[in-house]
Amino acid sequence: MFEVKILLVHCKSSIGNELSHPKLEHLGLGYLASVLRQHGYEVMILDAHLLGFSAKETVEKILQEEYGLIGFTIFSTNLECTMQVISLLRSHGARTHIALGGYFPTFLYKELFTHYSGFDSIVRGEAEYAFLELAKKIENSQDWRRIQNIAYLEDGKIITNPMRPLIHDLDELPFPSRDTLPDLIKAGNPVISVSPSRGCYMNCSFCSIISFYGLSDGAKWRERSPENIVDEIELLLNSEIAKEHSIDYIWFAVDEFIGHKKNGKTHAQRIAEEILKRRLNFRFEIACRADRVEEELFEPLFEAGLRSVYMGVESFVQNQLDSFNKNCTVGDNERAIDILEDLGIDYTLGTIVFSPETTFEEFKANQEAIRQIGYRHVTVPLARLKLFKGTSLEREMRQSEGSRGFSRQSYLSNRQLRYDLESLTESQFDKIYDYEFSDLQAAKLWEILSTCRESNEELVAAIIELHTNQLIDGVTFWKLVFLVRDALALYVDEAIGAVQDDIDSQQVIEKHFERFQRSKKELRQFRTFLESAEPETEIFYFTLNEQKILYDNRTAQLPVIPGLEKEIAEKEYRKRGDILTIG
Structure with a gap:
């Protein structure tokens, strides 16, 4: 040494x-x-x-x-x-x-x-x-x-100093050290991460990935060989720690699992073939673009163990997709969701419903599409675009007039991008590159809904804590989370109504805050009940986001909620690998 x-x-x-x-x-x-x-x-x-x-x-x-x-x-x-x-x-x-x-x-x-x-x-x-x-x-x-x-x-x-070229052959790298895997297991998330490739071949205007790898010479999307990837997976699954804790879930930590054009599709197919050839039994999760989801590719991936897909669809409004330089269509997003649902593969969506040019009508169209899909599928509901340095959008907005008509005076707070890092706190970070909305109605929507979203996620955090402390089981956990997430539809309707009827924003925010405080109080009471109740006798009633809930501590279940059972069962199947009978 x-x-x-x-x-x-x-x-x-x-x-x-x-x-x-x-x-x-x-x-x-x-x-x-x-x-x-x-x-x-x-x-x-x-x-x-x-x-x-x-x-x-x-x-x-x-x-x-x-x-x-x-x-x-x-x-x-x-x-x-x-x-x-x-x-x-x-x-x-x-x-x-x-x-x-x-x-x-x-x-x-x-x-x-x-x-x-x-x-x-x-x-x-x-x-x-x-x-x-x-x-x-x-x-x-x-x-x-x-x-x-x-x-x-x-x-x-x-x-x-000048930048060295990118690593040409990722197979030359040793497998990453797994020092923190025991800590991850203790933290309650026994998931192994594997990196099958690096970079991305697209150039979305809000994303800095292409700029990060573009600083150096070399291909902006590079893949490891399927054999090298599956060698690492097989080694991990056969490790003592994986066997001791029954770890059988892999998260492919990658910006884009399915690479560019035919070569990328072939690479993904070969990974599936290699897993099946070695008869490895595990489940895995990937991230990919919606326009790369094809039934003929995802069928063998599902057979190999694919159970969940993250897609950054960003929007269900074509004008927004074009402004983000996504190079895909609303139809691509919708087809991808249909294919995954037909195959029984779970999915989560990344969306950006607020951006500098978002209009009131675009917001409504987006929310209607998300409502049909279900807010439970969205990782960060009601997300606002963050303007990061290194992105093409940031460079464009720093110019007085961008190629798509961005105006610094129209969009940027104080008529300039903020680079002040002094006395910065994490809650203020979004303001480093801040902007104003061009549509005043969209600005009012954000004022109302940003508060609603934050308090809603605080309720989700409280539910996570109940599950982490083993006070509720997985089925109850997902039901409560879905109830909280789906309540966003109520907040969106109230915000849209406030904008249309010119109701004061603060009035709507205060109404929501009162509702949030009631839900927070009743969740605390629910926790007290779970920590002290006699399992054979107790039934607890409480309200969460205006919804009446009965919890039967004798069976540790919530009542049947129509429309959610199939999805909850699939969530549990993905996590535990067994079939649940619900309701």
Whole structure:
């Protein structure tokens, strides 16, 4: 082993709830660790987010050892926590070289160097070999400032080095380290993550993936060989920890599972064939574009174990899809959903119903489509487009007039994009790149519904806690979540009515807040009942979002709710692999 001990850290994030943002392994850190270990380095991974550590607890853990190099992965949602950790480390006298990495610092390196201190370098783009070279330079006390992909400060000036080419053959990488899998199991999410490819071949205007990989020479979508992917899966499924905890669910952590055109389809087919050839018995989940869902491809994927698909459909309004540069149609979205439902494959949808150009009529059309599908299928209901640096939309909106007619004065708060990172808190992050809505009715809708969405997700978080503490079973959990999510239709109707009838926004928000407080109170009472009731005798009645609910503690079930039983059974089947009789 080398003398330089290395620590890789993922600080606690502030993101949604565990239903919309489940805790998973951080494969980026896993790959960094495996490459470093392949070259003889002693590496530790500290996933403080997975462990639920505060900034103070994270610092206390780090200070238990001495490290020659510490790498922090940065997201918009853990920026402040990470910077607090770094500041505390320096105040305790830590002189270790600290490097940052990830999408966020890749694009905002100038802002980070301008407004924060305590770190030495930023590794931009694909990081495995740049970080390895950094470790070697530090180990040998050599100058690291000319390493490709590195950004740093020199005499008050920000220096950015050229970018190295992307890794051409992903099969050359060792399988990622699985240090945090035991912690993930303890956190109640026994899911193994596998990365079958990297990048994306499309260029959606709101997405920074193509820009991230576009900083370096090389193909923007690269795949591992099907044999290499399934080798890793087979190794994982046969591991002691997987057998001990009966882990049989794989999440393919990938931006786009089905690659470009015919080659991408063939790659997905070969993965299914390889799984079936080896007779591996597990279930898995993928993410893909709606226009890549084809029955002839998804039938063998289903046979191989595919049980859930995430699709970023974004909108059911063609004008919005065109403005996002999605290069697909509303018909593509609808056909994909029909195919998945016919095959019995569960699905969740990513949608963006609020964006700078959203009109009142477009919002109504979108909500009608989502209502037909069911809000339960949407990961983040009533989502507003976030304008991130590195996206084509951000670049376009920074110009006085964009190619699609964006006007800085029309859309941007204070007539300019905000880059002020000083005194930033995570709840304020959306305002770094803020914009105003061009449609005043859409602006009013957002004012009302953003409050409703936040309180609704707080109720979901309370239900998740009931399930995490084993106070309710999986069937009851999903029924309650669906009730809360489907209640969004009521809030949307109220908001639309307020806009049409010119009712004061605050009046609608206050009405919802009163309803939310009642639901919150009754959920607390429900929890008290679950913790103290006698199972043989107790029945509990409560109200959740204006809906009367009976819970029979003798059978641990809610009453039958028409229209939900089949989907709940499928959810449970996907999770547990057995068939439930409901109602």
